[in-house]
Amino acid sequence: MTALDLSSPVAVVGAGTMGQGIAQVALVAGHPVRLYDTVPGRAREAAGAIGARLDRLVEKGRLPAGGRDAARARLTPAEDLAGLAGCALVAEAVVERLEVKQELFRALEDVVDDDCLLATNTSSLSVTAIGGALRVPGRCVGLHFFNPAPLLPLVEVVSGFATDPSSATRAYDTARAWGKTPVACADTPGFLVNRVARPFYAEAFAVYEDQGADPATIDAVLRECGGFRMGAFELTDLIGQDVNEAVTHSVWTSFFQDARFRPSLAQRRLVESGRLGRKSGRGWYDYRDGGDGDGAGGGGDRGGAGRPEPHTAGPADRPPYIVVHGDLGPAAALVPMAREAGIEVRAADDGYDDEYDARIVLPGGGELYLTDGRTAGERDVVHFDLALDYRAATRVALSAGPDTAARTLQEATGLFQALGKQVSVIGDVPGMIVARTVARIIDLAHEAVAQGVATAADVDTAMRLGVNYPAGPFAWARSLGPAWAYALLHAVHLRDPSGRCAPSLALYRHAHACDQREDRPS
Numbered sequence: 085m086t087a088l089d090l091s092s093p094v095a096v097v098g099a100g101t102m103g104q105g106i107a108q109v110a111l112v113a114g115h116p117v118r119l120y121d122t123v124p125g126r127a128r129e130a131a132g133a134i135g136a137r138l139d140r141l142v143e144k145g146r147l148p149a150g151g152r153d154a155a156r157a158r159l160t161p162a163e164d165l166a167g168l169a170g171c172a173l174v175a176e177a178v179v180e181r182l183e184v185k186q187e188l189f190r191a192l193e194d195v196v197d198d199d200c201l202l203a204t205n206t207s208s209l210s211v212t213a214i215g216g217a218l219r220v221p222g223r224c225v226g227l228h229f230f231n232p233a234p235l236l237p238l239v240e241v242v243s244g245f246a247t248d249p250s251s252a253t254r255a256y257d258t259a260r261a262w263g264k265t266p267v268a269c270a271d272t273p274g275f276l277v278n279r280v281a282r283p284f285y286a287e288a289f290a291v292y293e294d295q296g297a298d299p300a301t302i303d304a305v306l307r308e309c310g311g312f313r314m315g316a317f318e319l320t321d322l323i324g325q326d327v328n329e330a331v332t333h334s335v336w337t338s339f340f341q342d343a344r345f346r347p348s349l350a351q352r353r354l355v356e357s358g359r360l361g362r363k364s365g366r367g368w369y370d371y372r373d374g375g376d377g378d379g380a381g382g383g384g385d386r387g388g389a390g391r392p393e394p395h396t397a398g399p400a401d402r403p404p405y406i407v408v409h410g411d412l413g414p415a416a417a418l419v420p421m422a423r424e425a426g427i428e429v430r431a432a433d434d435g436y437d438d439e440y441d442a443r444i445v446l447p448g449g450g451e452l453y454l455t456d457g458r459t460a461g462e463r464d465v466v467h468f469d470l471a472l473d474y475r476a477a478t479r480v481a482l483s484a485g486p487d488t489a490a491r492t493l494q495e496a497t498g499l500f501q502a503l504g505k506q507v508s509v510i511g512d513v514p515g516m517i518v519a520r521t522v523a524r525i526i527d528l529a530h531e532a533v534a535q536g537v538a539t540a541a542d543v544d545t546a547m548r549l550g551v552n553y554p555a556g557p558f559a560w561a562r563s564l565g566p567a568w569a570y571a572l573l574h575a576v577h578l579r580d581p582s583g584r585c586a587p588s589l590a591l592y593r594h595a596h597a598c599d600q601r602e603d604r605p606s
Contacts (some may be wrong), residue, residue, distance in 0.1 A: 086254045088263035090114040092172035095162070097121070097188060098132035101204060102142035103177035105233030108134050108177075111155045112147070112234070113262040115387075118171065120162040122178075134159060137234070165195050173201040173258065175227055182209050184216035193219050201251055208334040211271045212244035222248030225255045228275060229264075230550055233507040237265040237550040238381065244271045249382045265549055267542035273338030277537055277550035278331050280557065281387035282345050283524030285328065285516070288316030289348035296511035297395065297481075303423060304394035305508055308479035309471045310518040311554035317368040325354050325368075343583030345529070394479075397507040400498035403447050407432055408441030414564050415454045417442075417474040418503070423500045446499070450492025455516045457575025459487025466496040467512075471521035471567035472554060472563075479506045481517055515576045520585065522560055523569040523576075527591045529557035534590035 088094070092115065096107040111117045111134070119129045119134075123423070133158050146445035147155075162168055174192055177272030178184055189202050196202075204214050204225050210334040224467075226242025239259040243252045254267065269276045269424050288302050297305070303315020320328045329351050336345040354367065358587045361367030369392070405428035408419055443465075444452040451465040460467045462486045471477040484493045497507045510516065510594035515523065529543045538546070544556020561569060571586040 087251070087257040088115070088172050088254070093114075093118060093170060095120065095168040095171040095174040095516065096177065097125045097165075097168075097174060097192075098177035098179075099123075101179060102233060104130050104229055105231065106132055106175050106177060106205065106227075106229055108137060108234050108260050109229075109264070110516075112138075112151075114158075116158045116160070118160045118162045118168055120168060121307060127163075131161045165191055168192065169195050171196055171200055173203060173255075175203040175205060177205045180206060180208060182213055184544060185209065185214045187299060189214065189224065190217055190219075199223070201225060201255055203255060205229055208274070208331055210244070210273075210338075211242045212246065215244045216420055219361050221246040221253050226252050226271065226275070227255055227259065230277075236549070237263075239264045239266045239279070240275045240439060240546065240550075241266045241268050242271050242275055243268070245273075253587045265372045265545060266426055267538060269538040269542065269546075270536060272532070272535070272537045274331070274335040276543060277547040280525060280528045280532060280543065280547060281396045281551050282332060282335060283521055283528065284312075284551070285332065285351075286346070286348065286584070287515075287521040287524060289350055291510070291513055291517055292317075292513065293348065293350050294513055295482075296513040297508070297517070298392065300392040300516055301394040301481075301510065305469065305481045307520070308506070309469055309477045309481060310521070311472045311476065313552045313554075316590060320351070321367035321369055321371075323361065324361045324363055325351060328385040329411065329459050341499070344412045344524075344586065346584060352368065376583070384478065395508050395510070396479075397497045397501075397509055398481075400494045400507075401499060402427060402502035403495045404428060405430055405447060405497065407445040408443075409445060412442050412444070414453065414470060414568065415468070415474060421474065421503050422499070425504075427499070427502060430563040434550055435592075444499075446492060446495040448489065448491040448495055450489050450495060452492075452496050452499070454517045455483075455514075455572075457515050457520070457572040459485065459514050460512050464488045466492050467516060468496070468500070469516040470522060470564075472518070472522070472560065474503075477505060481508045481510050483510050483512045483516060483544065485512055514579045515572055515585070519572060520576055522564075523572045524585060525553075526557045526561050526564075526569040527573060527588050530594050531560070534588075534593075559605050566597065567595040 093111040095118040096114045097120050099119055107117050109172055119127045119130055138152045138155055142149050142152050160383050176188055207228055211226040215221040218224055225247050228240040230236040230238050237355045237595050238425050241256045256268055291297055291302055299317035303317050306312045306315040332347045338349055339345050346448045359366040362371050365372045387506050407430045409432040419429055453465055455467040455469055460483050467483045469481040482496055500507050533540050535592050544558050547553045549557050570587050570591045573585050576585040
C-alpha cells in the first residue's frame with residue numbers, strides 16, 4: 085500500500101463545485117488540505133461552503149461533531165501558489181483548457197518538491213499532453229472524480245504515456261484510502277466511462293433522427309425495458325446538452341472522426357438554439373415554470389401541455405396460445421412467463437433449432453422475433469426489443485414492417501400485455517433501441533480491453549459506478565452469449581454502412597473464439 089500518509093498535505097487548485105468536492109473527500113479522509121483559486125476570496129468562500137456541508141453531514145449522523153471540527157481545522161485557504169509548498173499531492177480542477185492546465189502545472193513545479201504528485205481531474209483532455217509540459221512528467225497522473233465527488237465512489241486513475249508506474253500506483257492507493265473505488269486506465273480519449281458510454285447517447289439520438297420514436301418513448305424503453313436508471317434524453321438534459329455534446333465532440337475528434345463516435349446533428353441544433361437542458365429551462369424537455377420536463381423540447385414541442393407520455397399501445401386481446409420454434413436465447417424467459425400467464429405454449433415439432441431463426445408463431449400465423457439487427461420489413465414480421473431482465477421489465481418495444489399483417493402486431497401486443505408489460509410500437513429501425521445500445525457498449529468495452537486501456541473487471545466496475553448501468557458490459561456479454569453483440573452489429577452495419585455500428589476487430593475475435601457458428605443474418 086503506497087497511499088499518502090494522512091499527515092501529508094493535499095492541495096486542490098480550483099474552488100468550484102468539483103474542486104470543493106475533491107477537497108472535502110481528502111479532508112474527511114484525514115489530510116490537511118489547502119485550497120487555492122486564482123479569483124481573490126473564492127478559496128475562502130469555498131472553505132465556508134465545505135464547512136456548511138460538513139455541518140449537514142453531522143446533522144444527518146454521517147460525521148461526528150468532533151470529526152467535523154477537526155476537519156475544519158485542517159482546511160486552509162491559500163492566498164497564492166506559494167502557499168502550496170510542501171504538499172504531497174496537488175489536484176487541479178480548473179477550466180477545461182489544455183494551455184491553462186499546462187501553465188498551472190509548470191508554475192507548480194517551481195513550488196512543490198519533485199516527488200509531489202500532480203493530478204489532473206480532466207474529463208476530456210489528454211493526460212499525456214498535460215504532463216508533456218512538465219520538467220518531471222512522470223509525476224503527472226489523471227484523477228478523474230465524478231460529480232458530486234463526495235457522493236460518487238468511482239475515480240478513474242489515468243496513466244499518461246510518460247506517467248511513472250509508481251505515481252499511478254500511489255494515486256490509485258490514495259484514492260482507495262479515501263474510500264473511493266479506483267479503476268486504472270490508460271490515457272485514451274474519454275478514458276473509460278466517457279469512451280464506453282458514448283453509444284448510450286448516440287443510439288438514442290440516432291433512433292430519434294431516423295424518426296423511429298420520440299424522446300419520451302425512447303427514454304421509457306431504456307428505463308423500463310433496458311433497466312437503465314435514466315433515458316438518454318432526460319440524462320443529457322440533466323448533464324447539460326452543451327457539456328454532453330462537448331465530450332462527444334472531443335472523443336470523436338480525438339479518435340480522428342471515427343464514425344462510431346460521431347456527434348448528433350439533432351443535439352447540435354439543440355445547443356445552437358440555447359436549449360441546454362434543466363439549467364436553461366428547456367432541452368429535449370421543457371422545465372420552465374418549475375416543471376419537471378413538461379412538454380417536448382426537441383421534436384414535437386408541446387410547450388406547457390404537460391410532460392410528454394411515451395407511446396403506449398392500447399389494450400389488445402391475449403393470444404390463446406403461441407408456438408415456439410427453437411431456443412429464444414436471451415428471451416427464453418418469455419416461455420415460462422407465458423405459461424404462468426395462462427397462455428398455452430406449444431413447442432414446434434420440426435426439430436429446427438437455428439438460433440438465428442428462433443421465433444414465436446402467433447395464432448394468426450404471424451411471426452415474432454427478438455431483434456437481431458435485421459428490419460422487420462424484410463420478413464414482414466414483428467420484432468421485439470431486448471430486455472436485460474424480461475421478468476423485471478415493465479415495458480417492451482415492438483416494431484413491424486410496412487407489410488406486416490395488422491393482426492400479427494395486435495397479437496404480439498396482446499401477448500406482452502398479458503405478461504404484464506406496457507407496449508411501445510416504434511419505427512422499423514434495425515436493432516431497435518435497447519439491443520443495439522447494449523451491443524455497441526459491449527463492442528467498445530471489448531475494444532478498450534483489447535487495446536490495453538483497462539481490464540474487463542475495471543470496465544464493468546467503471547460503467548456500474550460511473551454511470552449507474554444495471555450491469556457491466558462484460559457481464560452483459562456473458563449473459564447474452566459471446567456471439568450475440570457481434571451478430572447484431574454486423575447485421576445492423578450491413579443495413580446502415582455509415583460505420584457507426586461497425587463491430588470492432590476485438591468483438592469479432594471474441595465472437596469467434598469459442599467455436600461459434602459463422603453464419604450471421606445477412
